[in-house]
Amino acid sequence: MRFIHTADWHLGRYFHGMHLTEEQRVLLMQEFLPLVRDEKVQAVVIAGDIYDRGIPPVEAVDLFDEILTRLTEEKVQVLFIAGNHDSARRLDFGRRLLRNAGVFVRGEPEAEMEPVVLQDEYGPIAFQLYPYVEPAEIRTLFGETESMDFDQATARLIEAGRVRIPDRMRAVAVAHAFLAGGSGSDSERPLAAGGAGNVSPSRFRDFQYTCMGHLHNPQQAGSANIRYSGSLMKYSFDEAEQHKGVNIVEIDGTGRAAQRFQELKPRHDVRRIRGMFEAIQRDETAYPPSDDFIEVDLLDKKPVLDAFNQLKLRYPNLMQILRPNIMVQQDHWQLQGQEAMQKSRQDLFEQYYQQMKGEGMSPEQQAVLSECIREIDREEAERS
Secondary structure (H helix, E strand, O other): OEEEEEOOOOEOOEEOOEEOHHHHHHHHHHHHHHHHHHHOOOEEEEOOOOEOOOOOOHHHHHHHHHHHHHHHHOOOEEEEEOOOOOOHHHHOOOHHHHHHOOEEEEOOOOOOOOOEEEEEOOEEEEEEEEOOOOHHHHHHHHOOOOOOOHHHHHHHHHHHHHOOOOOOOEEEEEEEOEEOOOOOOOOOOOOOHHHOOEEOHHHHOOOOEEEEEOOOOOEEEOEEEEEEOOOOOOOOHHHOOOOOEEEEEEEOOOOOEEEEEEEOOOOOOEEEEEEOHHHHHHOOOOOOOOOOEEEEEEOOOOOOOOHHHHHHOOOOOEEEEEOHHHHHHHHHHHOOHHHHOOOOHHHHHHHHHHHHHOOOOOHHHHHHHHHHHHHHHHHHHHHO
8 A cells, every 4th residue: 555644734824924824735736736646645644733723724724625625536545633733623523424535534532442444455454543642631531540641641542542453454553742752843832841742652663654743854763664754844944954745655465664755845945044144135146036935144243224124125035034143242241231230331332332343432432422421311310
């Protein structure tokens, strides 16, 4: 059987004030659906975080409805679970009707975790769908009295699902969790503080392949058959160097799983640019104009007047400017708070000027500053 493993679509996401649904639509229609047809896959598996929030915008719901419709028209079966961004109960709506169309969903965990069994030329393959769960949910579901962490709760749910699969049947797990040893990104919502949300990859050792969701960087977790496909698109600038796409998985009659990563190209990439303001403005070879989503790290040590609007002429989708050198100077300035209490206003301003401009004030500037401070002192004295 050949199927596509994908995850973390985050439909309806906002990115620096921009609604990304249209970008997601273009990617799904122009890249994802043609790949489904070209690869002749039997199923598409989405490992959670269909939407970016529990109550998604109607445009995001419409887009997912359209994708499901297109896939079922192609006779492709679809399996998906709830992630930590999804509303599990809302995602479960219509699940019994959808099953008749070859769409299988599990939003909330169940005590009796019946697998989805698909058929290929070699016989049945069981897909066990494990949605994102909180430890408290599992305690309630199974009547446990002892406290649980994420690892223990996930293990309890996996056990409940694995016993429903015959011993000799090929088995695939679909789950949404932070597996220990994984590499995260800024755009992921933490599941718990201090690593308390980590789950051991060994929990999935009895499956021929595990489709993981939650981490946005495509990666292996533990063994080679436990994989994160990564997110559909880049959702933060710290993901700028990552490649986004899907895993194409093939399982033979013996249960051996082979997978390959297929990159998907968005209409607009997410990129970081670093350099001095003048170089970015003048050097079109090193800094060519682009309509990608851009973050600029300005390396100038002095402030640049109206830098954002000037650079936006070259980069119309400029999202933000960072000034790491100036920020370092500001941090240094803030650390001198106790010392500042013992200095005159003249000394404080001259020190601030030095920090911001990288040079001291001229005698003429010092004289003007002194006169301004004396004038302020006179006005304050008159008001008191």
